[in-house]
Amino acid sequence: MDVSSFKPFLKCEAAGLAQFKKQWEPQPPKSGPNLLIFGNFIHSYFQSEKAHQEYITKDSKTRKEIFKYGKPEKGFKKDYVAGGLADSMIKTLAGDEVFNSVYMPGDKEVIVTGKLGNHLWKGKIDSLSLDRGLFCDLKTVDKIHKKHWIEGQNYPTNFIVERGYVMQIALYQELIYQTFGKWLQPFIFAVSKQDPPDHDLFDFDTNSIREMMEENIETIKANQERVFNLIAGKEQPIRCEQCAYCRKSKQITHSIHITDIELD
Numbered sequence: 303m304d305v306s307s308f309k310p311f312l313k314c315e316a317a318g319l320a321q322f323k324k325q326w327e328p329q330p331p332k333s334g335p336n337l338l339i340f341g342n343f344i345h346s347y348f349q350s351e352k353a354h355q356e357y358i359t360k361d362s363k364t365r366k367e368i369f370k371y372g373k374p375e376k377g378f379k380k381d382y383v384a385g386g387l388a389d390s391m392i393k394t395l396a397g398d399e400v401f402n403s404v405y406m407p408g409d410k411e412v413i414v415t416g417k418l419g420n421h422l423w424k425g426k427i428d429s430l431s432l433d434r435g436l437f438c439d440l441k442t443v444d445k446i447h448k449k450h451w452i453e454g455q456n457y458p459t460n461f462i463v464e465r466g467y468v469m470q471i472a473l474y475q476e477l478i479y480q481t482f483g484k485w486l487q488p489f490i491f492a493v494s495k496q497d498p499p500d501h502d503l504f505d506f507d508t509n510s511i512r513e514m515m516e517e518n519i520e521t522i523k524a525n526q527e528r529v530f531n532l533i534a535g536k537e538q539p540i541r542c543e544q545c546a547y548c549r550k551s552k553q554i555t556h557s558i559h560i561t562d563i564e565l566d
């Protein structure tokens with residue numbers, strides 16, 4: 303199991319399972335670049351020249367997103383052209399001394415594996431520096447300082463908490479320990495899609511964050527059995543009846559008393 307397949311199950315089991323089985327995927331944003339390809343374009347740039355060239359030409363979907371008419375000889379599309387959004391985000395990071403001394407020396411895209419309870423997990427570390435005792439994850443984000451709202455919580459939170467990155471980083475720290483026998487300090491580099499891009503470095507170095515990370519590992523342990531059973535078809539997923547997947551696949555089964563309409 304990996305954290306990006308697991309997280310959707312915690313929001314809605316039915317949607318998580320449909321996503322896992324590749325029967326459904328969340329709507330991409332109506333405008334702007336494909337998030338996954340855009341993020342990988344930037345990640346692979348800092349991995350190596352070779353990895354970058356291989357990534358941007360790897361298949362027709364990727365080529366179509368990046369190049370005019372899907373053909374490298376026709377040149378980059380607007381988000382990827384020199385001076386465009388991806389290029390200015392890359393230049394922002396490449397021009398930063400801390401990024402160059404903390405992120406760049408690490409081994410890139412390192413696969414780590416391990417066990418939580420009885421289940422096997424894996425992760426991919428963007429930049430791993432075993433000798434210096436740290437690892438980094440690189441995130442692209444609309445706006446670093448944007449307020450995010452979590453259901454059931456009446457105060458805003460930041461993109462790292464909202465997107466479940468605390469769980470990802472806690473898991474990676476554990477898997478690195480199980481793979482290499484070392485407990486490393488995590489960091490997130492974030493670069494924004496603003497013009498000009500914002501960028502910053504975030505650490506997880508307080509007691510309250512460490513507690514939050516431990517809680518996230520416990521959340522994985524408490525929910526993984528159920529998720530594996532859903533995937534194996536041994537148990538049936540619960541529909542939240544409110545998310546995009548549930549709305550799209552909804553059939554009315556009975557009427558609801560008007561006094562029982564659930565409110566957000």
Ligand SMILES: [Zn+2]
Pocket residue numbers: 314315316317541542543544545546547548549
């Ligand atoms: Zn749902």
